Amino acid sequence: MSMEKRILIAFVLSAIIFAIWSIIFPPPKPVRTKVVETAVTTAASTVDETGVMEEGSVETAAVAGTQSLLGATGGGQALVVKMSNDVMDIAFNTQGASIESLVLKRFDDVAGEPLNLVQSVEHPERTHPLQMVIDGSPDTRVYEAVETNGLLTFTWADGEGRSIIKTVSIDQGYGLNVSVEVQGVGPESVMSLGTGMRDTGPVERANRFATWGDATVVTVEDKEDYRREKVDGSVSVQGTGLRFTGFEDTYFLSVFRAEEGVSKVVINKLSLTETDDKGEVVDLPVLRVDIVSSSGLFKGELFSAPKEFDLLQKESGGLEETLHFGIFHPIAVFFLKVLRWIFGYVGNWGWAIVLLTVAIRMALFPLMHKSTVSMRRMQKV
Template structure:
């Protein structure tokens, strides 16, 4: 790092402080205004597009013969109509309770037992969308509209009335339908146990007069926690429902927000997976084959207000033997066990390479502590212990820079009238470097150690913003959900007070009074940003501030309190 070249150049410690605060401000502003995956509630009013078969988007080239036929139908039955009148078939495991209807052999409910909904009951990942004109999950359509409508209203014969996956019995549910016209259809669902409980294999066959018919598989109206507010993309605007994103992965992951699907709704190619995700949950087909995916959006009214659902339809050049679907939480370990690349659906941001080890560390700590709030505090302490030497070295270096600051300014003032291109200006840098050498100060040693700690802070920020482990996780007293903001706004206010305290004791040599007042405003801005941040994130920031303050006092005790700067 080169020496300052003019009297107006800020001191080293001032630049470090400004760089840290500016980096955090940029991060918060980016999250508030430019985060790519989170959409405000107003977008939920997007007009509904016709479901699956009724979509008017022209088909892509890869699956044109199939897609062209599946977009021809305009009489798709709503989910409520297609599901009415059929018997309910229940499939239950330790993690999931699923309900199928014999009418259409479709999935009506996929309840995640360990994840609470808005009112404390287990979350049904498939919204009850009676006012949405979309086919239910695992509906089939073909090139023949009559066959499609027949399949939607047909009463299939199930292989069992219930299927309990908690024992050692079978894990396959089969539905059959046949009518006098020569139409025969079969749907087979294969369920995984234990560590892959959110995977279901789906295979189907449609025969007409003994001839196989190609078909399109429909996802249903969508997935998501529509009754419960999620952390927003911008903490300035509070918590609101996050409309799901369409998500595909071929060579890299691609997300399209619900509001952008009008611009691109069709994806063709050799896709690894495709589906829909929201902040915490995912519904996706594991493809790894040539596929044609067509998305559609559907507006609906829920008890919590207007919502936008995203559905998709899958078609293939030839009917597949089996397609696996993941319907569950965006839990890193669950996703990794299901498909290695599914972990990319968790948007950890730029520091994903560091977030994953931190996530594993947080879960490891929680295995001993049993409370994610305290686990965050314990991990924060461990992280601050690990970076203590870097922070200590940075503070010591800034202290030395503080002591020689008047002499630095004196040298700069002697050359103030010279232009930057004047060869004599080089003498100033030579004198400054000689001063640094005499005083035993390295200009870079003040900022480099602190900058090395920034990836850890940003990675922990990203982790606590998206980790499903915090969803519904209580801490203590009034904080009963670490993924939601503090309902009493107590912890953000205390956090702001610690930032003021930290700012007050931070060396500020080289700053004029106006600059110091500006820097003191920063804690107020951060307090406002964090009012609606997930409380788990606020707890982390609060205790990190307290530990930094403690380290500042400890450093003062080790190297002595700041003295008067040496005279020029």
């Protein structure tokens, strides 16, 4: 039997198997996302004289639609306030009114625990997402927190005209709506987007093809990535035409999609060390991304999500540009869409890859057949 006949038989058998599989195992019907009201709970924490927090037990649960006092300005007591939806759990700390954990429910970390995008960093200059930077130092003041109809407001004021008001809300998705108003606190207001992004294991850090904790700045005209090991000291980028900025790695991103207020982005490199498996001390730099406003206003969305093509393309705003397909970007995107379309029918990635391979072979069959015939003629000569 000739090679051409074998290939043709393989194509026919694959088509038959695909047809039978589609009949026996039809594609699952799309499931509608159940709308769940945003849940807000609080956990009491005390702050000792050194500023170290001791977390307590869950104190109250505020049902959406009610108003509750969750903290006290200058009272020395801090609270952990939690918001959640179907894909995220976010914990705020009223000391600094910042995010101390942002968990993606669908994903696990290297230890098998729910994935927290807030990286553990031991450094005096480390910041948490949405934490203000006052006179060059992370803000550690205790804010008053009030929840009304799913809208969480953090307020600090000294009674002398200086105040900071942060308002956040969470919808059904990976976005956190953020609005910050600063009055009387310096000529420029600085809000940090955090220090690094998620904890990584030694295997991932040793993978030269993987990236983690890098910074990105995307404007309407350009996209600039800043690798941890290549940033020297501090980098300042003008915020003109800023679309979003923050952190990204191979699999996830956490960026602030600015609507107004950002005049500048500052990326700082913090030097850390760790001991590797051989007992040697190695450098482990992390980046801190701050956004600066000359008007005292910040407004936008903190978007923290997996790098899934369909998700980022649906969100638009240039988020899909964080996916790195290399020089074959158009071809890779095309085949990715075809692969996902096939997966929608078979419900199995393995079969989707097999069927895509068969389809490519069928498309190339005329060219392959012509090449084989030409080669045989050359052999006879």
